[in-house]
Amino acid sequence: MKKTIRCFLGLSGVLAMMPAMGANVIVDSGFEVTTAGILPDSGGSNVWSAFQGGFSGSLAVQETIKLSGAQALEITTANEFAIIYTNTGLNLAASEVEGMTWSYSFWVYTDGVGDGQFDYQILVSNELNQDAGGASGTITVGGLTPNTWTEISGDFVAADGDPDKNRMKFNFTGFSGSSTFYVDDVSLSTVPEPGAAGMLAAALFGWAGFRRRHRR
Ligand SMILES: [Ca+2]
Numbered sequence: 001m002k003k004t005i006r007c008f009l010g011l012s013g014v015l016a017m018m019p020a021m022g023a024n025v026i027v028d029s030g031f032e033v034t035t036a037g038i039l040p041d042s043g044g045s046n047v048w049s050a051f052q053g054g055f056s057g058s059l060a061v062q063e064t065i066k067l068s069g070a071q072a073l074e075i076t077t078a079n080e081f082a083i084i085y086t087n088t089g090l091n092l093a094a095s096e097v098e099g100m101t102w103s104y105s106f107w108v109y110t111d112g113v114g115d116g117q118f119d120y121q122i123l124v125s126n127e128l129n130q131d132a133g134g135a136s137g138t139i140t141v142g143g144l145t146p147n148t149w150t151e152i153s154g155d156f157v158a159a160d161g162d163p164d165k166n167r168m169k170f171n172f173t174g175f176s177g178s179s180t181f182y183v184d185d186v187s188l189s190t191v192p193e194p195g196a197a198g199m200l201a202a203a204l205f206g207w208a209g210f211r212r213r214h215r216r
Contacts, residue, residue, distance in 0.1 A: 024187045025088040026170060031184060032069045036061045045089035045167070048073070050082055058082035058175060067107045067149050067184035074182055077116035077175040087169040088188075089127060094164030097124060101191040102168070105153035108139055109182040112146025116179025121171040122188060124158045131169070133159035141179045149184070155191060 027046040028034050039050040039059040050059045058079040066072035073084070104122050117140040123131040135156040144150050158165065168188055 022189050022192055024189050025091060025168060026086060026186050026188050027088075028086075029186045030069045031061050031066075031071045031073050034061050034071070036063055036071055039084060045087050046091065048084060048086050050084055059084045059172075062182075065109060065182045067109070069184075072109075072182050072184035073172075074180060075118055075172060075175070076178075076180050077114075077118055078178045080175050082175055083171055083173040085169055085171045086186075087125065087167045089125075089167040092166050092168070094126075094161075094166045096190075097158050097165050097168060098160045099158060101155055101157050101193075102135075102188060103153070103155040103191050104135060104170075104186075104188045105151060106186040107149045107151050107184050108144065109149045109184075110141055110144050110146060110179060112141060112144070114141060114177060114179035116141055116175070116177035116181070118172055118176075118181065119174030120152070121169070121173060122156070123167075123169040123171065124161065124165045125167040125169050126161065126163055126165050127167070128163075130161070130163070130165075132161040132165055134168075138174070139181065141177075 028048060031048065034048050037060060038057055039048060039061065041051065042049040048061070058076045059082055060074045061071050062074045063071050102122070106120070117138055119136060119138050121136045122134040124134050125131045133156070135154055137152065139152065158168070170186060170188060172183065
């Protein structure tokens, strides 16, 4: 009986050590925690902030137009060099990033006025901001239905890097033209490999059963 319990605890430990597949790694994914107003040029991990503070008026958290909760991001594209970003540098190990299939999603809204556009980038990176692949695209006023929230989504495989990549940066950048966009509910999560966890569990239970059978 003791052996069986020990096997069970061992299996629990292994499963607990496995990456939490499917969890959204973006902190404050709905812009509910970030203080309303123009985003600070604070940098750092796991925060929404603006790079190059001189252009920070392009990026604000506001309470008027939102998909969920009380707040959403407002992007004004007139200042071309603004970049907003968050990343998961403090939360992930390289083994939880590299080679994994990642799924991303965010929702965007515009009133359709102007000719503005911006880019989104999901970058596989590290503490030195050495980026290696990911996903990117361009959002244009003409590509959206005005006054309607539209979901942008896709997936990609995170590149293996040397040195290891343990960050997933989510950027909004490449502003041009003059329009206002709103962004809410940003998601970035790993896509579980079909049956991988189940196969591992079955293999371990099978091994435990094999041990029990051979002790009789
Ligand atoms: Ca929100």
